[in-house]
Amino acid sequence: MSGPINYVSCAVLWLGLAVKAPDLARHWRDPYLRAICAVLALAGLCFLLGAPPTVGAVNRLSGIPNLAAPLTYASITAYSAASQLLVVYWRGGPQVHRTACRWIAAYTGVLLGVAVMFALGDAPVERRTDLDTYYATTPFLAEMIVLYLAGHLAAAGVTAVSSLRWARQVDGRLRVGLTMLGTGALCSAGYSVSKLTAVTARWCGADWSRLGTTVSPVAAGLGALLTVTGILIPLAWPRVTEWRRSRRTYARLSPLERELDELLTRRSLRLPRPRWATPATRLVWLRTSIHNALGHLDAYFDRDLYEQVRESALRETDDAGRAESVAWAAVVAAAVEAERRRERPLEPLEPCDEIDLLSVRALGPATLVDIADALATSALVASARVRGRTTHTGTA
Template identity: 30%
Template structure:
């Protein structure tokens, strides 16, 4: 599991680095962006050298057992400070931020020097690809080494959590707010790693053992770090993913409205703003989907208005009774009734007669729809009910028989299936 988590961290970190490098090339003078790129690079390096094959190979090349531990933990300590640098540049005026960053970098350099010195005093002669901390935690030099490392780690990650969660409450942009919250959640999870490592140190003093929590420590550290890295990039790619989701939704609704729209367009060609397309050509329309969807909604409503004189209140009332008898939910009843009303009006127009001479429509409680998006959702439900109608429903308004005479069983089964499928 640990190898998998390290590998996941490598992929997330270096993917984020390549993503941010594109932005850095466009704005090379942005110190916060440069620091963030360094955070991604250091994170990827810490995960990479922690992989057992890389760990063993690095030891072999340098001749220093467990040198990979020092490299990985030095990268982690540096990236924790790097995150503070990013937040400093984001939160303070440039001149004040530069002064504070100099102190942060000086602290980082001194901490790294102390870490290296303590590692040299430790002289770890036994290679430990797994359980390095547990093996050396009783060495006094390693206790000092780990105390320094975990102290910086816990303070840094706690500050990232505090600052990012606080800023997320006042961030104006939606995806920036979400990104900050994801960073905060990831930083909070990584505190679990720091808590277990602090427990390893305290266990040598108070005589308790946290070796059973080793997998939990790595899960918190690696998974929390990966989540944090995702959060740093989320404001950039999040809106694009959301836009793709909106496009997919619009495309799917546009396609599901086609049968209803095509039937209305065949009866009232003037409703279409653009020339009509066949079903296959309609599937190939990929651009301006939201505009096309709303245009289709408007054209369907225009078609219904044009057929108003052909509506048959009796056919709609029969459809209502049949739907209620079939046990359909209220919204599905409304959609089914509207679909039958459209089908009967189309049949009446095709036969050249006006089913409702006074131009009235059957009384039907209005469906609350706040905007065009709600209207599109409702018409998709109607279009689904329209497509599910048996052929006999087209004649409901003509002879007073229709679905109520010979096709009751089929009609009820269709309505039940429509209700089960959610309309």
């Protein structure tokens, strides 16, 4: 895999880590969250250390030929352990901490073995992309290579089996995430299998080094992408669902905002529009602006009109909820026209502690959406708007 691809992959993974970092800072005691961040951090580190330019820089700065190799192998081993710990904490259970400690102990041994074998071995010739096959027959280095590949293959295999088996027992976003995680683990296993195949071929006198330099990097990159996607889907799904719901609600409120737009502008009732805000934040801004306008119109609401339109809509639809929304929409449309033609209401309302049926305090988020729908579709609302234009036109 080329250097630019490695660096882009690393940047994407660490971007995901940056998104989760605030949660980790707030809940750093959560082992599940720590495992997620560890997987993201170590997956990015694997790509960073495995890039040929980084390999050359590490070897040159350290003065030790091929020092980048054990560092890369150590990061791959740690990533394998973190992936397995994530599945353990994700699934939970009464023995979760004991199982996690066993995996940590096992892969700590692998890390120590990689370090010891590299120290005992002799690798004087720098190899940036094919060290595995080049030193496959060198004492101690061969054992180091097999040790880290076996550890990675074991973790990938266990993760794949556990995730795909568990995915059949659940549904929804968790099933999607587990399926992606298991598929990613299978692809990651392809990295180890291709490397081990090339090493075995080297033992047998054949040269299959292209498996280690072409197939394994692709398998590793695809596996990391699918694994991280599988991790993030269950976490991001609720937020994405909320964003989609907020966008739909925002769009459905547009007719009500257009009805109140002139009033909001003329009376300076609209709050400053938020920039670079989430859909949920923009929806809050829109609802606040609408409530400001309706609060200004509260004294102009015509209770007689409300009852008339409600009764007419009830006869047409036989739906009490729909009839109330149509009546509210008619009252709002008429009030907008009435307010535009007079500076103050004819009869200001007296303060009231109880929630009046025809009061802005009685309007919830769902009711606002229904009113907006009625504004866009009901003929009774259009008639009320005309009535607002013609009633009391001579009153100041």
